[in-house]
Amino acid sequence: MTLFDLDETIAAPASPPGASLRGMLRISGPDVRRQLLSVFQPDDLDHWKSATRPMLHQGRISLADDLSCPVTVGLWPTSRSYTGQPMAEIYTLGSQPLLERLLSVLNEQGIRTAQKGEFTLRAFLNGRIDLVQAEAVLGVIDSESERELQTALDQLGGGLSHRMAEIRVDLLELLADLEAGLDFVEEDIEFVPHENVLQRLRTALTALMQLRELSQQRLRSETRRKVVLAGLPNAGKSTLLNRLADQEVALVSEISGTTRDYLAVECQLGGQPVLLVDTAGWELNDDPIMKSAQSFREEQIRQADLVVWCTPHALSESERQTDTEQASYCREQSRQFLHLGTKSDLESPETILPNVDLSISTLEKQDESLHRLLNRMTTLLDDESAEEGGMIGTTSARCRETIRDAEAALHRALEAAETSEGDEFIALELRAALEGLGQVLGVIHTDDLLDRIFSKFCIGK
């Protein structure tokens, strides 16, 4: 319903997603000039404060304590703007991570991420555009928004929406327990002990915090596609990297575990810029350096647009088993996955590995198998980008905002519980958290709530 609150300041990226020369964020709200000053230092402050006409202002926006970024801000100080209310546009480099960071800086200042079509709605309500124009924009929201939401959730991470749904159900169960205690005090039912409420709140809060961290990790999305090469030690990853990058960047050796750190190469793949990442061998041992390499690699795999798992043809029985296990784990963690058989010419070239999508030989640099591999990788990357549907900034930013709001509500709930305020106050906060999560997941809680109470408790005096 906040859609109709024209007094709230809203912001959203307005440049097309992906790599482009310039990035733009649009901000609209009656108080935008003053609000922006909390993050934007104009070179000429007086000019900013006194401008009465639309004008460009140079300055810096602080992204963190000691990090700021030069920007140009277009300010429409009056209602003579696209939305019919004071408006600003921040122009900067066309980097998605930068725009996302800027958006969260604005969010922290109480500037909310705009809903789809909200700028257009404001423009219409303020008489700046006519119905036909407005409808052209808004009419498609419905079909788009659902897909975008799914994309955003997918983008936020494997199983993020699933985990969000789990947290929501836990909170709903807790709310049902509390509400039953409030509404059915006369009934013959056992109410939840206070300790139990505290513990469940803490559990949900921890889960939500993990979710937020995960989503932030995921959102440092690169506009360059990332391809990660993974596999057991000595699986031929570095050789492959060299061949794909067409340059000797990684030290290639026959000693198992030569590549101790990850190596990244920028190259062109099917005409698009790609970051190729080689990872340390997929073994686990107690060497602390190896350990940190491991965790770094796992992160790389989660963030990758495509993971190529390399399995050499020659493996012992136990190695084969480890390889299969690790490969399937990696497949689960990745967005796109390609299982590649390597070194097919060293040992019995006739052997065809089970479960392998494609095999490649080591010897010639320009053989056909390499071509096939390149084609396959390009297709998978194209599929991946089709799934993303061109959406990046807005919807996922909203998801993140929701998670953050829900977390804040749970903090307040926990505080209320710890100071032994009544359950009705804990319930109030739980409802706030549930409402946000429900909106993102597309479910409403009130009906669910009574269902839960009645199926769980024997009510019926």
Add this chain to the structure above:
Amino acid sequence: MSRFICLVTSFYLMPTSTYQYDVIVIGAGHAGTEAASAAARLGAKTALLTMNCDTIGQMSCNPAIGGVAKGQIVREIDALGGLMGRVIDETGIQFRMLNITKGPAMHSPRAQADKKAYQFLVKQIIEEHENLTVKQEMVEQLLVEEGRAVGVRVRGDAEYRAQAVVLTTGTFLKAIMHTGESKASGGRAGEGTTGTISDSLHQLGFELERFKTGTPARLNGRTIDFSQLSEQPGDDNPQPFSYLTDKITQSQISCWLTDTNEKVHDLIRENLHRAPMYSGQIDSRGPRYCPSIEDKVVRFAERNSHHIFLEPEGYNTQEIYCNGISTSLPRDVQDAMIKLVPGLEKAEIMRYGYAVEYDFAPPTQLHATLETKKISGLYFAGQINGTTGYEEAGGQGLLAGANAALKIAGKEPLILDRNDAYLGVLIDDLVTKGVDEPYRMFTSRAEYRLLLRQDNADRRLTPIADTCGLISDKRRQNLARHEADISRATKFLNETRHEGTLLADWLKRPEIDWDAVCEFAPELAALDISPRAAEQTVVEIKYAGYIARQHTEIEKQQKAQSLKIPDWFDYGQLTQLRKEAQEKLSRIKPRDIAQAGRISGITPADLAIVTLHIQNPGKLSKS
């Protein structure tokens, strides 16, 4: 047979008698009496038609008023000038404030009533009511001309003409009672049904559906061994329901508690095939929060005991109501079952429990005034709208009666918002979402429940009632005095310091109450603030943070609420709107964007599209 002929021919015959009124109320239960009283208070010449003058204000089911959320509703009815609060204050036999260990928003008054005294007091008030005529009549047909309700035809070939008709038929529409395998038509034990009104509604094009509800057996208290039961006394300091009642002075009597056991449950399981709900004899839906004992035994099979609350029905009767074991099992099973319960080994059943099935009209057919969308001047209130409970019925009756009279007088309707009252939540839920089981109020249904407290219903609603003329001078003066006390106290607390800290800030500490602050500043005690005003002041200060947050939420909501959707709005023209949204919005006809957003399945995008068009009516009328 003769009645059938009469029905058919009566279309062509002039009635032998015709009576003229402004408002006709059909049914004299909790909804009907409040409706008639409200219409009459607003100056409408009102006729209350009942099948039986001896059952005016009858408590058909349990002999109690109030409870969690329901008690708040009674306070609201009272704040609007209604009857229920005053009647229970005078005829209650046991008063308890429920949820007293929780915050003030959860405090809920409940009282056991002397069932007959309650009913007779309602009857007396109605009989003595100015502008109000009571008639014993059997209504057979609603009279409608050109889409407007113009009166009713009653048995005996007479007509009552009026500009508005309020229908409060309770469970009496095509009612069937079930006790085991036996069935009888009727809406309450020993009484009949109003079958022809149901047909009349059907002919007018109203959708009707069926619900069921049930009651437990009533016992003769003389045959109960109370020494085996645990006693539930009333509160030491009983609190009244009405803002006009100063103090409850009558003596209180106790309720008693016992439990079912495995033997009882085994007996029920053995006889399940004879229970109408399980034999297939009944297939309409009943409320999940008021299951029969056979339901409890089946659905909560792991429990080996359920409470039975034994509630006396009055000072001058031995009859005891067995709350918690509503049943429609055959009478022999009921007899045997009761005898297996501790304390009831020798108990005699005076009335057997039964289930009743009845017609109701899905309430999405109503405007928020409770006027039907189909027939102008026709109002529905109470169980006909798919609700249960005396309190829910009474509240709807009051608002329907008031709106009928206001419409006739050409005045603004009385519509309470969700942030005004539980009654606002109730009616909004009914007309926006409809019902899929008998609707009972819970505090969890109210998003602003921290504001909708039993302690402030007068402050919330009496001024609203006053603007439409529903309340007495006395009520207005009481409220003015109360508000003045609160202002004086609040001012003092915000201006006076103790040890350098404002008294108001002291009060925010959990361990500091009014008396403690009075000790800090004896001048406060000297201000002579009434205890109710003191309580109100303390609540507002202690919970100021939460109260402010709820107000912020309300303000947000009110922006969407100010985007009104005209009644004639044609969703069919919005080609951008999804079919499902078109269908739902056309049926519910929300009056503003906020209400539209509460309809299940309506998305923000749907709302945006509707908003575009209501902001641009000129364009729309051209296309």
